[in-house]
Amino acid sequence: MVDALLALVATLGALVATGLLISRANKDRLLYLIAWTFTQVGLSLALLCMTVGFLAGFNGVLFRVAELGAALIGPIWLALGMIELIARYVQVRFAGWLFAISYTVVATVILVLDPLKGELSKKLPKPGSTYDALPLLLIDGAHVVAVLALAACTGVTAWLASKRDQEAAELLIPVALVALAGVLVVSGTRGFLPAPLAVIALGGAAGLVWYGAMRTIPVYEDEEGYEGYEGYEGYEGRDEYGDGYRDEPATGYEEQGYAGARHEPVSAPTPPAQDPRRGELRFPAPVPAAPIDDFRFRDNPAGPTAVDGVGSAAGAAGIGAAGIGGALVPEQARPAGAPQAGLSRLADACGQITVYTLLDGREDAFDRLATDLVKAALAAEPDTVIFACHEVVGAPTQRIFYQLFRDEAAFAAHRQQPHLQRFLAESRTHVLATNVIELRLGPAKVPLPAPEFPGR
Template sequence: MVDALLALVATLGALAATGLLISRANKDRLLYLIAWSFTQVGLSLALLCMSVGFLAGFNGALFRVVELGAALIGPVWLALGMIELIARYVQVRFAGWLFAVSYTVVATVILVLDPLKGTLNKSLPKPGKTYDALPLLLIDGAHVVAVLALAACTGVTAWLASKRDQEAAELLIPVALVALAGVLVVSGSRGFLPAPLAVIALGGAAGLVWYGAMRTIPVYEDDEGYEGYEGRDEYGDGYRDEPATGYEEQGYPGSRREPVGAPTPPPPSHDPRRGELRFPDPVPMAEAEDLRFSGNPAANPAGPTAVDGIGAGHGAAGLVPEQARPAGGPKGVPGGLGGLGRLAGGCGQITVYTLLDGREDAFDRLATDLVKAALAAEPDTVIFACHEVVGAPTQRIFYQLFRDDAAFAAHRKQPHLQRFLAESRTHVLATNVIELRLGPAKVPLPAPEFPGR
């Protein structure tokens, strides 16, 4: 009865953790969260079957589900999620998915169809006394591969963290927790522990996987208990209480940009206007109209058809246009000047990406898709452009201008943005962000079609 009560409590806890993780995986669409959701489902089913077996007695079906969930799916997909989180090469992640899916399918067929031996009762069956050699070999193989993968990922993360890799340092604790969960899964499912300890081990593993996963995912504005991105305080732009967007400065791996022991740069000055977008004092409207149509080359060097202000970038770029000439605008004045009053609360962001060598084309394809999605789905995003930097082929600069704070908040929730952040991280060495508050400006006319990529 004690075993049944422990199993029931562990099952309830595992089901709660599984529901929370699946909900977050569905929201964020991150592959490592999806893989760990399979682990949680396997552990929950195993604990549920243990509870039923301790109360009513085990049979072949309950035993097989316990082994499939805890001994096969649990460790294999736990290791797969770790590889998906840590590996920075797509080839490694692809190999992990190929092995996990194929091994799971083959082993599942064998574990389900292989005949059992011995008699089953209310005691937790030992796999070594119930399965023949081939199923035990597959279970042991899954455990060996999972333990090696988890240990390797933990070691690589610790080594990168020691090299001043900021991303690895932030992931070190979650990775260690998930690795510990893998040890508990292997110990609790192989029959090495007594029934009460096996139940506790599997239940603890489910809790550690959930907690470790929660420490690796982005935080949105509807999450409670988040105190904001501390690095934004230096900008003094009113966003220090906003949630993380995924664009924040990241130390992809800093050791490759500056040698260990390099002098630390002086801290930035705390100018309250630092980071704001500033322009010269605006020209009076009547004077601007006279200058523009007076033939003065300084006022209009490119001719009367030129687009003044912020234009499309050099390279993969796009523009979500403001209305060219809104109703009520001054006669003869381009729509940017006439519609500026509608952007009195405008805000923006400049994001500087430093790419890994050889990843420029892949990043540009993702950036082009992101800009096109913003053009189609974000009417209050006035400008969204990705610029290449002449003479710096591994640098990309995003410039974004939003109609107001609500448009900025809506942009951060867009699924195409979250997909871009998840898929581009393997191409990025470093990211730097400056958030802007719109000052005197002139909004551009619509940009041309997207350049081919």
């Protein structure tokens, strides 16, 4: 009777935690929360079957459901959620999903169809005495994979935190709690613990998963979303970029193979009213300028080009030059009377503004990726005229990319660049939402004279 009461209390607690996690996963549409929701459902079903078994006696259905939920689905999908949260490479996350889904399907079929042995009673059945060799091998495999994945993710997070990675430091405690939950799940389903301890272990694991999941979600003052940011009134995103820049959170780039993106647009928080520079653009903190190597002089012996948007004098002024890769040079570096090369080609110029809303605390990590992207564009994209990343004064989680290309061909070539694809894949964990605005060049000072347009 004591076992049944413990199981009932643990079941009620697990059901409450599961409901809360399902609600949050449905709201945020984060893939690791969805994976941990499967874990919570599995643990809740297992505890419910234990409660019924302790009261009325176990049978084949109750035993199989308990084993599927706690011994198979629980650890596998717990490890998958951890990989989705920690891994920064799309290949690792994709491999995790592929393995978890395929292993779960195959093992479920075998655990459901394999015949049982021995008699069942009101005592908690032991898998080793009830299942044959193949189901036990699959359960053991799930446990080994889960423990290794959880230990590896915890170790990587601790190592990154020791290197002063802010994101890893913030995730260290939630990751450790979830890893502990994995240990409790494996311990409670191996059959080594007595029934009361097994029930407590599974109930405690459900609570730790819920608490750890809540600690990984950024907390905003307005849980219903941000509204009324005057700096972006009238901007509407377009999804014509074709390479992952979408008017949706970066939790699901369709081209990168992700699903479950949140579809409600989220604007930036309203900045403080006392900030007189609200909505102004500025560049992130400068990084040391790269040594001037020969690729900057190949097409232009007069001097280096500017517009990398990060560390140059031109970039610090906003848009201070009109060329990348040696096609054009800043006015101060161009000798008097030198021809303004490439101006005739700007008549077909096109551009794009991409507004990123970052997750709280991910600004530095995103800025590092943006710096690498702009440097790569400087070295490899001669027809990208301007490529700059801005911060927004009064909105620390906003980043704005301004890009100007000589023509549609240069724009298309930019979309195929490997450094852009790498940026899209690695920055998705830092981005809450994006907004894209397509541009056509009109009368402008860039700072060289703009081409003639009808009506001027």
